[in-house]
Amino acid sequence: MKSAWMLVATREIVVRALNKGFLIGLAVTVAMIGGLIGFSAYMDSRTDSFDVAVVTGDDAALTAVESAREEAATSDEGIELTVLRVDDAAAAKAALEDETADAWLSSGTAGTAGATGAADDAGWSLSGWREPDGGLADLLGTTVRDQVMADRADGAGTTIEALTAGSEIETERLDGNPVDPQVVFFAGFVLAFLFFTGAVGSGAMIAGSVIEEKQSRLVEIIATAVPLRQLLAGKIIGSSVIALAQNLLLAGIGLVGLSFTDLSAVLPAMTATMIWFVVFFTVGFVAVAALYAVAGSLASRTEDLQYTTTPLMMLLMGVYIVTFSADGVLERVLSYVPPASIVSMPVRVLNGDALWWEPIVSLLVLVVATLGAVLLSERAYRGALMQTGGRVTWKSALASDKGTTLGA
16 A cells, blocks of 8 residues: 555646646647747758849959858858859849848949949959848858968969968867856756756645645645645655656757757756756755745635745745846856755856866755755644634744644
Protein backbone atom coordinates (compact mmCIF):
# COMPACT_ATOMS: atom_id res chain seq x y z
CA MET A 1 0.00 0.00 0.00
CA LYS A 2 1.28 3.46 -0.90
CA SER A 3 2.27 5.92 1.79
CA ALA A 4 -0.09 8.83 2.36
CA TRP A 5 2.30 11.39 0.85
CA MET A 6 2.65 9.27 -2.29
CA LEU A 7 -1.13 9.19 -2.73
CA VAL A 8 -1.30 12.96 -2.34
CA ALA A 9 1.61 13.48 -4.73
CA THR A 10 0.05 11.19 -7.34
CA ARG A 11 -3.24 13.08 -7.10
CA GLU A 12 -1.48 16.44 -7.49
CA ILE A 13 0.36 15.20 -10.61
CA VAL A 14 -2.76 13.75 -12.22
CA VAL A 15 -4.91 16.79 -11.48
CA ARG A 16 -2.24 19.16 -12.80
CA ALA A 17 -1.52 17.08 -15.89
CA LEU A 18 -5.22 17.06 -16.81
CA ASN A 19 -5.76 20.76 -16.12
CA LYS A 20 -6.71 22.49 -19.37
CA GLY A 21 -5.27 25.83 -18.33
CA PHE A 22 -1.91 24.24 -17.58
CA LEU A 23 -1.85 22.29 -20.84
CA ILE A 24 -2.85 25.31 -22.92
CA GLY A 25 -0.21 27.47 -21.22
CA LEU A 26 2.45 24.81 -21.79
CA ALA A 27 1.45 24.44 -25.44
CA VAL A 28 1.64 28.21 -25.95
CA THR A 29 5.09 28.36 -24.33
CA VAL A 30 6.36 25.47 -26.48
CA ALA A 31 4.95 27.17 -29.58
CA MET A 32 6.66 30.44 -28.65
CA ILE A 33 10.02 28.72 -28.14
CA GLY A 34 9.63 26.76 -31.36
CA GLY A 35 8.64 29.90 -33.26
CA LEU A 36 11.58 31.87 -31.86
CA ILE A 37 14.04 29.13 -32.76
CA GLY A 38 12.48 28.67 -36.19
CA PHE A 39 12.68 32.41 -36.89
CA SER A 40 16.30 32.51 -35.74
CA ALA A 41 17.19 29.52 -37.93
CA TYR A 42 15.42 31.15 -40.88
CA MET A 43 17.26 34.43 -40.41
CA ASP A 44 20.58 32.57 -40.19
CA SER A 45 19.96 30.52 -43.34
CA ARG A 46 18.21 33.02 -45.60
CA THR A 47 20.02 34.60 -48.54
CA ASP A 48 19.59 38.26 -49.49
CA SER A 49 19.66 38.82 -53.25
CA PHE A 50 20.77 42.17 -54.70
CA ASP A 51 20.82 43.48 -58.26
CA VAL A 52 23.74 45.89 -58.61
CA ALA A 53 23.69 48.27 -61.56
CA VAL A 54 26.96 48.99 -63.43
CA VAL A 55 27.28 51.51 -66.26
CA THR A 56 28.64 50.09 -69.51
CA GLY A 57 32.29 51.04 -69.82
CA ASP A 58 32.88 51.21 -66.06
CA ASP A 59 35.18 48.19 -66.10
CA ALA A 60 36.54 48.81 -62.61
CA ALA A 61 33.04 48.72 -61.08
CA LEU A 62 32.14 45.64 -63.15
CA THR A 63 35.27 43.83 -61.94
CA ALA A 64 34.50 44.80 -58.32
CA VAL A 65 30.92 43.52 -58.48
CA GLU A 66 32.00 40.27 -60.16
CA SER A 67 34.68 39.74 -57.49
CA ALA A 68 32.16 40.48 -54.73
CA ARG A 69 29.70 38.04 -56.31
CA GLU A 70 32.31 35.27 -56.30
CA GLU A 71 33.30 36.11 -52.72
CA ALA A 72 29.67 35.99 -51.57
CA ALA A 73 29.13 32.67 -53.32
CA THR A 74 31.99 31.03 -51.39
CA SER A 75 31.28 32.61 -48.00
CA ASP A 76 28.46 32.20 -45.48
CA GLU A 77 27.42 35.86 -45.48
CA GLY A 78 24.03 35.02 -47.02
CA ILE A 79 24.36 37.50 -49.90
CA GLU A 80 23.81 36.83 -53.59
CA LEU A 81 24.73 39.42 -56.24
CA THR A 82 23.56 39.89 -59.82
CA VAL A 83 25.12 42.37 -62.22
CA LEU A 84 22.70 44.67 -64.05
CA ARG A 85 24.37 46.48 -66.97
CA VAL A 86 22.93 49.90 -67.85
CA ASP A 87 23.84 52.40 -70.59
CA ASP A 88 24.57 55.50 -68.53
CA ALA A 89 24.11 57.26 -65.21
CA ALA A 90 20.56 58.30 -66.06
CA ALA A 91 19.63 54.68 -66.74
CA ALA A 92 21.21 53.65 -63.45
CA LYS A 93 19.14 56.22 -61.54
CA ALA A 94 15.99 55.07 -63.33
CA ALA A 95 16.75 51.46 -62.39
CA LEU A 96 17.07 52.48 -58.76
CA GLU A 97 13.86 54.47 -58.83
CA ASP A 98 11.74 51.70 -60.35
CA GLU A 99 13.50 49.13 -58.11
CA THR A 100 14.93 47.17 -61.02
CA ALA A 101 18.26 47.58 -59.26
CA ASP A 102 18.96 47.60 -55.52
CA ALA A 103 22.18 49.59 -55.78
CA TRP A 104 24.47 51.26 -58.29
CA LEU A 105 28.24 50.96 -58.00
CA SER A 106 30.33 53.57 -59.76
CA SER A 107 34.12 53.86 -59.85
CA GLY A 108 34.06 57.43 -61.23
CA THR A 109 36.21 56.42 -64.20
CA ALA A 110 35.93 57.93 -67.63
CA GLY A 111 32.55 57.61 -69.23
CA THR A 112 30.63 57.50 -65.93
CA ALA A 113 29.44 59.93 -63.31
CA GLY A 114 28.65 59.79 -59.64
CA ALA A 115 25.24 59.44 -58.11
CA THR A 116 24.51 63.14 -58.54
CA GLY A 117 25.98 63.46 -62.01
CA ALA A 118 29.33 64.75 -60.75
CA ALA A 119 32.55 64.85 -62.73
CA ASP A 120 34.41 61.78 -63.93
CA ASP A 121 36.88 61.91 -61.04
CA ALA A 122 34.15 61.73 -58.43
CA GLY A 123 35.60 58.48 -57.08
CA TRP A 124 33.84 55.29 -55.95
CA SER A 125 30.22 55.53 -54.85
CA LEU A 126 27.47 53.08 -53.94
CA SER A 127 24.07 54.62 -54.56
CA GLY A 128 20.58 53.46 -53.73
CA TRP A 129 17.12 54.94 -54.01
CA ARG A 130 17.15 54.63 -50.25
CA GLU A 131 20.04 53.82 -47.92
CA PRO A 132 21.98 50.86 -49.44
CA ASP A 133 21.88 47.63 -47.43
CA GLY A 134 24.60 47.53 -44.78
CA GLY A 135 25.73 44.00 -45.60
CA LEU A 136 25.94 44.80 -49.31
CA ALA A 137 27.88 48.01 -48.59
CA ASP A 138 30.38 46.12 -46.39
CA LEU A 139 30.90 43.39 -49.00
CA LEU A 140 31.42 45.81 -51.90
CA GLY A 141 33.50 48.15 -49.75
CA THR A 142 35.92 45.36 -48.85
CA THR A 143 36.13 44.21 -52.46
CA VAL A 144 36.76 47.71 -53.79
CA ARG A 145 39.42 48.38 -51.16
CA ASP A 146 41.25 45.15 -52.05
CA GLN A 147 40.97 45.92 -55.75
CA VAL A 148 42.33 49.46 -55.40
CA MET A 149 45.18 48.27 -53.20
CA ALA A 150 46.05 45.55 -55.72
CA ASP A 151 46.08 48.06 -58.61
CA ARG A 152 48.29 50.50 -56.71
CA ALA A 153 50.62 47.72 -55.62
CA ASP A 154 50.93 46.62 -59.26
CA GLY A 155 51.70 50.20 -60.28
CA ALA A 156 54.43 50.34 -57.65
CA GLY A 157 55.98 47.14 -58.95
CA THR A 158 54.99 45.00 -56.01
CA THR A 159 52.06 42.86 -54.84
CA ILE A 160 49.33 43.32 -52.29
CA GLU A 161 50.58 40.21 -50.48
CA ALA A 162 54.01 41.80 -50.06
CA LEU A 163 52.50 45.05 -48.84
CA THR A 164 50.26 43.40 -46.27
CA ALA A 165 52.69 40.71 -45.13
CA GLY A 166 52.87 40.55 -41.34
CA SER A 167 49.80 42.74 -40.82
CA GLU A 168 47.43 39.93 -39.90
CA ILE A 169 46.04 39.95 -36.35
CA GLU A 170 45.07 36.75 -34.58
CA THR A 171 42.44 37.10 -31.88
CA GLU A 172 42.85 35.29 -28.59
CA ARG A 173 40.53 35.08 -25.59
CA LEU A 174 42.55 34.62 -22.43
CA ASP A 175 39.73 33.38 -20.21
CA GLY A 176 39.47 30.25 -22.37
CA ASN A 177 35.70 30.49 -22.62
CA PRO A 178 34.38 30.43 -26.21
CA VAL A 179 30.91 31.71 -25.30
CA ASP A 180 30.10 35.22 -26.49
CA PRO A 181 28.86 37.68 -23.81
CA GLN A 182 25.65 38.24 -25.78
CA VAL A 183 24.96 34.51 -25.68
CA VAL A 184 25.55 34.52 -21.91
CA PHE A 185 23.13 37.42 -21.48
CA PHE A 186 20.49 35.68 -23.59
CA ALA A 187 20.99 32.42 -21.66
CA GLY A 188 20.58 34.31 -18.38
CA PHE A 189 17.31 35.77 -19.64
CA VAL A 190 16.04 32.32 -20.69
CA LEU A 191 16.98 30.68 -17.39
CA ALA A 192 15.40 33.51 -15.40
CA PHE A 193 12.26 33.15 -17.51
CA LEU A 194 12.12 29.38 -16.97
CA PHE A 195 12.60 29.84 -13.23
CA PHE A 196 9.95 32.55 -12.97
CA THR A 197 7.29 30.80 -15.05
CA GLY A 198 7.93 27.43 -13.42
CA ALA A 199 7.95 28.79 -9.88
CA VAL A 200 4.96 31.11 -10.24
CA GLY A 201 2.84 28.75 -12.33
CA SER A 202 3.34 25.68 -10.19
CA GLY A 203 3.35 27.68 -6.96
CA ALA A 204 -0.01 29.24 -7.80
CA MET A 205 -1.43 25.78 -8.46
CA ILE A 206 -0.29 24.61 -5.01
CA ALA A 207 -1.81 27.63 -3.28
CA GLY A 208 -5.03 27.18 -5.26
CA SER A 209 -5.22 23.51 -4.35
CA VAL A 210 -4.73 24.24 -0.64
CA ILE A 211 -7.36 26.98 -0.47
CA GLU A 212 -9.83 24.91 -2.47
CA GLU A 213 -9.60 22.07 0.04
CA LYS A 214 -9.67 24.48 2.98
CA GLN A 215 -12.64 26.53 1.76
CA SER A 216 -14.70 23.42 1.00
CA ARG A 217 -13.79 21.91 4.40
CA LEU A 218 -12.47 18.88 2.52
CA VAL A 219 -9.16 19.25 4.34
CA GLU A 220 -10.89 18.46 7.64
CA ILE A 221 -11.89 15.07 6.24
CA ILE A 222 -8.47 14.47 4.70
CA ALA A 223 -6.74 15.36 7.98
CA THR A 224 -8.52 12.51 9.78
CA ALA A 225 -6.74 10.00 7.53
CA VAL A 226 -3.58 11.80 6.43
CA PRO A 227 -1.16 13.59 8.79
CA LEU A 228 -0.80 17.22 7.73
CA ARG A 229 2.95 16.82 7.45
CA GLN A 230 2.48 14.10 4.82
CA LEU A 231 -0.27 16.10 3.11
CA LEU A 232 2.16 19.00 2.71
CA ALA A 233 4.96 16.67 1.59
CA GLY A 234 2.72 15.13 -1.07
CA LYS A 235 1.71 18.51 -2.45
CA ILE A 236 5.31 19.71 -2.57
CA ILE A 237 6.59 16.56 -4.26
CA GLY A 238 3.75 16.35 -6.76
CA SER A 239 4.08 19.98 -7.79
CA SER A 240 7.87 19.71 -7.93
CA VAL A 241 7.62 16.77 -10.32
CA ILE A 242 5.32 18.75 -12.62
CA ALA A 243 7.50 21.88 -12.50
CA LEU A 244 10.66 19.87 -13.13
CA ALA A 245 9.08 17.97 -16.02
CA GLN A 246 7.90 21.23 -17.56
CA ASN A 247 11.37 22.79 -17.39
CA LEU A 248 13.02 19.63 -18.72
CA LEU A 249 10.65 19.69 -21.69
CA LEU A 250 11.26 23.37 -22.43
CA ALA A 251 15.03 23.06 -21.92
CA GLY A 252 15.14 19.99 -24.18
CA ILE A 253 13.24 21.77 -26.93
CA GLY A 254 15.53 24.76 -26.59
CA LEU A 255 18.73 22.67 -26.82
CA VAL A 256 17.47 20.70 -29.82
CA GLY A 257 16.43 23.91 -31.53
CA LEU A 258 19.80 25.46 -30.75
CA SER A 259 21.50 22.75 -32.80
CA PHE A 260 19.81 24.11 -35.94
CA THR A 261 21.14 27.66 -35.50
CA ASP A 262 24.54 29.33 -35.73
CA LEU A 263 24.82 28.93 -31.95
CA SER A 264 25.26 25.16 -32.24
CA ALA A 265 28.96 25.60 -31.43
CA VAL A 266 28.10 26.55 -27.83
CA LEU A 267 25.75 23.58 -27.41
CA PRO A 268 28.13 21.58 -25.11
CA ALA A 269 28.57 24.56 -22.77
CA MET A 270 24.85 25.31 -22.86
CA THR A 271 24.01 21.68 -22.08
CA ALA A 272 26.22 21.71 -18.98
CA THR A 273 24.59 24.96 -17.88
CA MET A 274 21.11 23.49 -18.35
CA ILE A 275 22.05 20.46 -16.25
CA TRP A 276 23.19 22.70 -13.41
CA PHE A 277 20.02 24.77 -13.74
CA VAL A 278 17.81 21.69 -13.52
CA VAL A 279 19.65 20.52 -10.39
CA PHE A 280 19.42 23.95 -8.73
CA PHE A 281 15.78 24.38 -9.74
CA THR A 282 14.85 20.94 -8.41
CA VAL A 283 16.22 21.80 -4.98
CA GLY A 284 15.10 25.41 -4.88
CA PHE A 285 11.56 24.80 -6.05
CA VAL A 286 10.91 22.62 -3.02
CA ALA A 287 11.26 25.75 -0.87
CA VAL A 288 9.10 27.79 -3.26
CA ALA A 289 6.42 25.10 -3.24
CA ALA A 290 6.41 24.93 0.57
CA LEU A 291 6.03 28.70 0.85
CA TYR A 292 3.19 28.75 -1.68
CA ALA A 293 1.44 25.99 0.27
CA VAL A 294 1.65 28.18 3.36
CA ALA A 295 0.29 31.11 1.35
CA GLY A 296 -2.71 28.96 0.47
CA SER A 297 -3.22 27.89 4.08
CA LEU A 298 -3.08 31.49 5.32
CA ALA A 299 -6.11 32.36 3.19
CA SER A 300 -9.67 31.48 4.07
CA ARG A 301 -11.19 32.37 0.71
CA THR A 302 -9.91 32.24 -2.85
CA GLU A 303 -10.01 36.05 -2.92
CA ASP A 304 -7.45 36.13 -0.09
CA LEU A 305 -4.78 34.50 -2.24
CA GLN A 306 -4.02 37.83 -3.90
CA TYR A 307 -2.80 39.12 -0.54
CA THR A 308 -1.10 36.02 0.80
CA THR A 309 0.84 35.26 -2.41
CA THR A 310 1.89 38.84 -3.21
CA PRO A 311 5.13 38.76 -1.13
CA LEU A 312 6.21 35.58 -2.90
CA MET A 313 5.32 37.02 -6.28
CA MET A 314 7.37 40.13 -5.56
CA LEU A 315 10.33 38.02 -4.45
CA LEU A 316 10.23 35.86 -7.59
CA MET A 317 9.76 38.90 -9.81
CA GLY A 318 12.78 40.52 -8.19
CA VAL A 319 14.87 37.40 -8.79
CA TYR A 320 13.72 37.34 -12.41
CA ILE A 321 14.64 40.97 -13.08
CA VAL A 322 17.93 41.06 -11.18
CA THR A 323 19.47 37.72 -12.13
CA PHE A 324 19.47 37.97 -15.92
CA SER A 325 20.81 41.55 -15.86
CA ALA A 326 23.37 41.10 -13.06
CA ASP A 327 27.07 41.24 -13.88
CA GLY A 328 30.43 41.32 -12.16
CA VAL A 329 30.51 41.36 -8.37
CA LEU A 330 26.71 41.44 -8.06
CA GLU A 331 26.39 38.27 -10.13
CA ARG A 332 29.03 36.49 -8.04
CA VAL A 333 27.23 37.46 -4.83
CA LEU A 334 23.83 36.41 -6.16
CA SER A 335 25.23 33.04 -7.22
CA TYR A 336 25.46 32.15 -3.51
CA VAL A 337 22.19 33.76 -2.36
CA PRO A 338 19.05 31.58 -2.61
CA PRO A 339 16.84 31.66 -4.62
CA ALA A 340 18.81 33.91 -6.99
CA SER A 341 21.55 31.27 -7.14
CA ILE A 342 19.17 29.01 -9.08
CA VAL A 343 19.78 31.26 -12.09
CA SER A 344 23.00 33.12 -11.34
CA MET A 345 25.28 30.13 -10.68
CA PRO A 346 24.39 28.26 -13.92
CA VAL A 347 24.96 31.51 -15.83
CA ARG A 348 28.39 31.84 -14.23
CA VAL A 349 29.16 28.27 -15.27
CA LEU A 350 28.30 29.19 -18.85
CA ASN A 351 30.35 32.37 -18.64
CA GLY A 352 33.36 30.37 -17.48
CA ASP A 353 34.18 32.46 -14.41
CA ALA A 354 33.07 29.88 -11.82
CA LEU A 355 35.67 27.50 -10.39
CA TRP A 356 34.75 23.81 -10.32
CA TRP A 357 33.88 23.84 -6.61
CA GLU A 358 31.70 26.96 -6.62
CA PRO A 359 28.51 25.36 -8.00
CA ILE A 360 28.84 22.60 -5.39
CA VAL A 361 29.19 25.07 -2.51
CA SER A 362 26.32 27.17 -3.84
CA LEU A 363 24.15 24.06 -4.15
CA LEU A 364 24.90 23.09 -0.53
CA VAL A 365 23.88 26.60 0.59
CA LEU A 366 20.66 26.21 -1.39
CA VAL A 367 19.98 22.82 0.21
CA VAL A 368 20.39 24.26 3.71
CA ALA A 369 18.15 27.23 2.86
CA THR A 370 15.53 24.89 1.38
CA LEU A 371 15.51 22.69 4.48
CA GLY A 372 15.06 25.75 6.67
CA ALA A 373 12.22 27.05 4.48
CA VAL A 374 10.47 23.66 4.50
CA LEU A 375 10.71 23.26 8.28
CA LEU A 376 9.40 26.77 8.87
CA SER A 377 6.65 26.32 6.28
CA GLU A 378 5.56 23.04 7.83
CA ARG A 379 4.91 24.71 11.17
CA ALA A 380 3.03 27.59 9.60
CA TYR A 381 1.05 25.25 7.33
CA ARG A 382 -0.11 23.07 10.23
CA GLY A 383 -0.98 26.11 12.32
CA ALA A 384 -2.99 27.93 9.63
CA LEU A 385 -4.72 25.15 7.71
CA MET A 386 -7.56 24.63 10.20
CA GLN A 387 -8.18 28.33 10.88
CA THR A 388 -11.15 29.59 8.86
CA GLY A 389 -12.05 32.89 10.51
CA GLY A 390 -10.29 35.06 7.93
CA ARG A 391 -6.78 35.67 6.67
CA VAL A 392 -4.15 34.27 9.02
CA THR A 393 -0.79 35.92 9.61
CA TRP A 394 2.51 34.06 9.71
CA LYS A 395 2.89 34.99 13.38
CA SER A 396 -0.54 33.60 14.24
CA ALA A 397 0.07 30.44 12.21
CA LEU A 398 3.37 29.70 13.91
CA ALA A 399 1.89 30.38 17.33
CA SER A 400 -1.06 28.08 16.64
CA ASP A 401 1.11 25.06 15.81
CA LYS A 402 1.53 23.06 19.03
CA GLY A 403 2.87 19.91 17.49
CA THR A 404 -0.37 18.01 18.07
CA THR A 405 -0.82 14.41 17.07
CA LEU A 406 -3.03 15.54 14.22
CA GLY A 407 -0.32 17.79 12.87
CA ALA A 408 2.47 15.24 13.24
